[in-house]
Amino acid sequence: MRIRELVSLIRRRRAALSESFDLTGEFERLEESCVPSYIHANPAASATSWWRLLSAARLHRRFAAVGPILDFGAATGELFHNLKVPLVTEYHFVEQNAYLAESLQAFIPEVVRQEKR
Numbered sequence: 001m002r003i004r005e006l007v008s009l010i011r012r013r014r015a016a017l018s019e020s021f022d023l024t025g026e027f028e029r030l031e032e033s034c035v036p037s038y039i040h041a042n043p044a045a046s047a048t049s050w051w052r053l054l055s056a057a058r059l060h061r062r063f064a065a066v067g068p069i070l071d072f073g074a075a076t077g078e079l080f081h082n083l084k085v086p087l088v089t090e091y092h093f094v095e096q097n098a099y100l101a102e103s104l105q106a107f108i109p110e111v112v113r114q115e116k117r
Contacts, residue, residue, distance in 0.1 A: 006054065009081065009082065010050050013038070013078060013081055014038060014039050014046070016107070017035055017038055017039050017076060018039050020076075020103060020107075021035055021039075021103075023035070023036055023039060026099075029097070029099050029100075030100070032097065033073075033075035033076070033097065033100055034049050034053070034075055034078070035075060035076060035100075037049035038050065038076075038078065053078050053079060053082065054082060056079060057079060057082035057083055060079075060083060060087070061083070061087060064087075066087055066088075066089065067088075067089050067090075068088070068089055068090035068091070068092060069083065069088050069090070069091055069092065070092045070093070070094070070114065071091065071092070071093045071094070072093075072094045073094065073095060073096075074093035074094065074095045074100075074101075074104055075095060075097070075100045075104065076100065076103055076104055076107060077091070077093065077104045077107055077108050077111065080108055080111070081108075090112065091108065091110070091111050091112070092111070092112045092113075092114050093111055093112070093113060093114065094113075094114050095113070101113055
């Protein structure tokens with residue numbers, strides 16, 4: 001992905017997350033996720049979280065075969081938004097926070113949640 005595309009994607013996702021979550025009112029529900037960091041008002045704090053995510057996506061594109069992916073602690077599925085098809089044929093996720101899992105399924109209807117057994 002080119003820099004312009006990445007910046008555009010991050011702006012779109014920040015806007016979507018900001019619209020979907022009330023960070024002030026829902027902080028306790030979100031504090032264990034990266035959502036507060038992704039939409040943090042401090043650009044350096046936010047950029048650090050996005051850099052970590054983009055690094056993981058870059059490594060996946062470089063080394064992983066096309067196919068299904070399992071995302072642990074997926075929160076809002078930002079990894080999926082960065083990889084998308086055709087790299088990801090199926091997106092499965094594990095998320096302990098039921099509120100975030102429901103939000104992820106609303107963001108990406110085709111996801112498959114993996115439950116603890």
